[in-house]
Amino acid sequence: MGEFLQFDENKIQNIMEIKLNFLKGEISLEHAKKKMKESVDHVTAQEFAICEQYLQQYGITDDELSERMEEILEIFEGILVTNKLQLTLGHPIRTYLDEVVAIREVLGEMRNMLNQKFIKNQWTEHYDKLSEINIHFARKQNQLFPALEKKGFDKPSKVMWTLENNIKDIIKKAKEYLESNLVNEFLDIQNEVIEMVEDMMVKEEEILYPTSMDLLTNEDFVDMRKGDDEIGYCLIPDPPPYQNENSKEKNMSSSEDLLNDLAQVLRKHGVGTNSSREDILDVSQGKLTLEQINLIFKHLQVDLSYVDENEMVKFYSDTKHRVFPRSAGVIGREVQNCHPRESVDTVEEIIRAFREGEQDEAEFWLEIGGKFIYIIYNAVRDDTGKFRGVLEMMQDVTKIRSLKGSQRLLSWNEQQESIQKKVRDKEIYNEYGITKDTIIGDLIKEYPFIKEYLLNLSPKFKKIKNPIIFKTMSSMATLEMISERGGLDCQDLINKIVGEINTKSKS
Known part of the structure; x- marks a missing residue:
């Protein structure tokens, strides 16, 4: 990460020493705050991010970092400075910032409602709006975090993801209280809901977005914008396209990108050297063109994802009925970073058991929003039995589970x-x-x-x-x-x- 940023090594060392002394219990929070103010005049978002990234080298785990983030931020009270970002409409970071403004408007309305007569319909409407924060989080997790990981900054995906899940959990809990007419319980947690969401918005504005602007290039943001529409937007209209004015390359659809990527791989191995969509390829059972392969994946009634033997995400199927949002940003990403920290142990255990030949498949099922989702992981092995990765298959089987009897006659509708x-x-x-x-x-x-x-x-x-x-x-x-x-x-x-x-x- 440091290779992409300019910073004062001595300053970083002083900040790190104070933070480590506090986290190890050698000095109190007040003492840490006092020493920090005496040591540095100000700390930028980028310097803060660098220190967070380096903490793991000193035995500070992601769990501890997540649990004590509020205390860590308090150490920098009054000296953490953030540059106001001025970005054009359509820039992915501008879009996140616009969503933050919209989310804050909802929070402000909720604060006012706490001082008024309780009206269930009003609260239901506001919680429908607030629930759109899941789209905001999904775009960060699938678009922004992978881009930052490529620059060596993986703390957002390892720490922020947990905080985001905590927010989703408390919003879900509040909605359950509301739907069950448990008014007192519902009202009692509203301040906590508002505080947790606002706290996340502050972390984004003061640390995540400024650091992203320094770490990522304009080309990174152009690529990011191509996948943003796939996931959608939170409480704001769809932003305009964002294009690098210095680039002469034209935007390509995700299917075109996939075709070109496949063609490059095949050319590398001496297949389809003319890179034509009409090149006939010998697949295991049959002969297909690149275009046909892509169309088959696109029309499967099941979502596929492939992680190779090096635990890197290499492929997902671009189906119109996708169960969970995906974007091209996950390609080339470590699979551990595609999951919240709480489930990483399960992911690693599956890979370990597959790699060592102990198991060949693992299945899960869950009910979400009235849908029954079936997920199965299969070990991918070559003809010699060597482990070559993991294939994930995911399907909404709600309709399948409801079928009864037989249908032997053709029915178009x-x-x-x-x-x-x-x-x-x-x-x-x-x-x-x-x-x-x-x-x-x-x-x-x-x-x-x-x-x-x-x-x-x-x-x-x-x-x-x-x-x-x-x-x-x-x-x-x-x-x-x-x-x-x-x-x-x-x-x-x-x-x-x-x-x-x-x-x-x-x-």
Whole structure:
């Protein structure tokens, strides 16, 4: 990391000595603060980041660093200075900063509401907004953190990720209190929620973003911007594109990037030297072109990720129904840095057992947001049995788990099966076959005007406007999930949709 920054080695050494003496219990917090002010006039975000990175060389673990971060920051009270960043719209760091402003607006409204009469609907609306912070975190974890790791700065992914998970956990807990009408419990943790979120915003503004600006190049940010849309944005409109004015290279889609990367690898091994998409390649069972290989991966109904024998992420499939957000920033990243610190031990244990031949697969399943996710890891071995990496396969199997009986006849529209004169699971069937399990993307494809109708039906459906988010949710979100999001009764929502279709059909 130091090779990318200019700094005073003596100053860094003095700062490190004070911090280490405090962390090892040799001096008190007040003594550490006093010595720091006597030793240095000011400390920049970059100097702070360098010291955090070096602490591991002195036996300070990431766990300890995470748990004592507040105390460490207190040592620098009054002397930690941050340059105000002035960036153009579309720059990835400007986008993060704009999101911070938007998040703070929500926090400010929540503070005001604590002094007013409790109204559940108002709090529900604000927590729907605050929950979008998960998008802010996801973009950092998949875009910004990998870029910083390549420069030797891995503390954000190892320490900040844990703090972000703590925030997500307390927001989830607050929402559970709210939905269960536990008003006192809900109100009692609001100050903690606000404080934790605000504390994270401060860390980002004062340390993470200024350091990122010094460590990363303009080309890094141009590449980062290409993957930002894939994950989406928190509480702000989609930013404009960001392009390096000095670069003559044109932006390429992620599929074009993948094709070119594959072509380079193949050329290296003397295959497809003309780099044509039409070159016929001998695969294990058949003959395919690069374009066909890419299309197969893109249309798989399961998400794939491949980590090689050196524990580096080498590939993920670019499917439209991706379960969790991914971006090109993870390619070439150590797999340990793609997981929160709490689950790294599990990841390393899986790799160890695969590498040593003790196991060949590990499976997990979890329920998230009404979806049942199945995950399986397989050891990848060559023909000689040598360990060559790990293949992760992930799939939303919610629909598969609900299937019953048999379907032996061709049915182009699964909804046709639902057109039956009966009531099941409290669902009233209608002439259009619309049920709680109807996929929103299928419904809008059949009746495009329903998209605008939903936007007018509830402000909570505003995310449908975002093409990236809509693309992600349209293939998996059911009407039951949509109704929960909009705070509506599912059958009531179905009735309203059926009524709108009837109205449009008659007009």
